[in-house]
Amino acid sequence: MNRLDRPSDAPQPPEAGAVAPRIAVLIPCYNEELTIGTVVDDFRRALPEADIYVYDNNSSDRTSEIAREHGAIVRFEPRQGKGVTVRQMFRDIEADCYVLVDGDDTYPAEAARSLIEPILSGEADMAVGDRLTNGTYEHENTRAFHAFGNNLVRWLIHWIYGYSFHDVMTGYRAFSRLFVKTMPVLSVGFQIECEMSIQAVDKHWRILEIPIAYRDRPAGSFSKLSTVSDGIRVLVAIGSLFKDYRPLKFFTLAALLFAACGLVAGVPVILEYLATAYVSRVPSAILAAALMFCAALSLSTGAILDTVAKGERKRWELAVYEVQERARRREDGRAR
Structure with a gap:
């Protein structure tokens, strides 16, 4: 597990009679009707004390309806793009600890507790769900060049900033309130994961990487990520942040x-x-x-x-x- 030291205002575990920390699960979604119900149910079981938010980003299917039926708080974001949706989530939602996860049922909800514990204890400001260390991503992922792209981005961040992530593009993370409320989200699309990683390193936030299991999308569910076009956007974002921060x-x-x-x-x-x-x-x-x-x-x-x-x-x-x-x-x- 990697870390960068920085003071944190993360809440400590509540003592008897103290107010329990507020936990929010953030799920940005675009056409995930096949999986969103399962994702919401899994997180309700894993974190029964958490509020689960689903932000529907112009879905043309029943994503929002199904999420609401399963007990999620559903809101709509009309501006297209994952980065835009995450930015609005960070602005709208008040909590002490945030869990960000995709709605495609590729990340295990049972790992959420291990992600939020270092946030709530003040040990970390960003906990990263690492898919690569235990080999499940390499085994489960069927999309060509995704592993290569992840490794390229990891190498660039290490070369520019001197920090080595195991998994820089994972969509499963937990954050402290201070991180969320001071994070300037500039990305529009799938560059958001890379941007959060770079921001965390540049601002010297405390980072922990926690190995998690990964499973590929179920049959009938399709990734919205374009390997070539979104990969180019990620590289452009890295170059832009390199210019701005170094x-x-x-x-x-x-x-x-x-x-x-x-x-x-x-x-x-x-x-x-x-x-x-x-x-x-x-x-x-x-x-x-x-x-x-x-x-x-x-x-x-x-x-x-x-x-x-x-x-x-x-x-x-x-x-x-x-x-x-x-x-x-x-x-x-x-x-x-």
């Missing part, structure tokens, strides 16, 4: 690329001038000068944006303290 590293790499190309174009010109005191390759000389100028400009841009990013991080930290203080006042009011 601008000095991002633009230094760009500067090195410009400088290398400038040397390739400029070295023959320099050698010719040293040998003949004459430059016949004027276009190459202009290109080399332009590339070296771009390298210097990129490096300067990275230094400036790095200062801006540090300022944004300070403002975010102050916002976290404000959320913590409001949470303490709310808990004091509940205790009275």
Whole structure:
């Protein structure tokens, strides 16, 4: 299990007479009528004290009707996309601990307790359901290139941020209230899992990865994830967050690329001038000068944006303290 240390305001297990922590199960759904009833029932058994929310994201089948029949709190999100739906869930729902899970019946509800325990005890701010460590994902998953894509994303996050996830794209996670209420969700679609992982690492939240079993979708249920198009969107999101959160590293790499190309174009010109005191390759000389100028400009841009990013991080930290203080006042009011 991996962790990043950070103070947490997660509620402690209630003592006698204390107010029990509120737990919310969040299930974003799009056309999951075959499985949503089973998912809701399983989580009602696994976490009887939890409120179960199903957000229907423009389903054309009976997803919302079936979820309501099985006891879920059903709401509708008209803007298409998993990231948009999760953002609205985070804004709308008040709880002390949140469990986010897909509605496709691929994740075991019985693992929910092991995910929320480190959140409620203050040990973690994000608990990640790791499908890969015990090998069940490799055995059950029938979709080509998904394992390759997961490994590629893991490698990129490790290379950029220096943190190694076992399973970065899992849709089964638990969060503290502080994490949810300070998480700026920017993704629209299936990039949301990758974004949450990067945000957790960048903001130094405490992370635990907990191995879980995984099962493939039942017959007749189809994944909404496109391996190619959504995979490209995930890579674009990683690049965008790399630029935003590690601008000095991002633009230094760009500067090195410009400088290398400038040397390739400029070295023959320099050698010719040293040998003949004459430059016949004027276009190459202009290109080399332009590339070296771009390298210097990129490096300067990275230094400036790095200062801006540090300022944004300070403002975010102050916002976290404000959320913590409001949470303490709310808990004091509940205790009275």
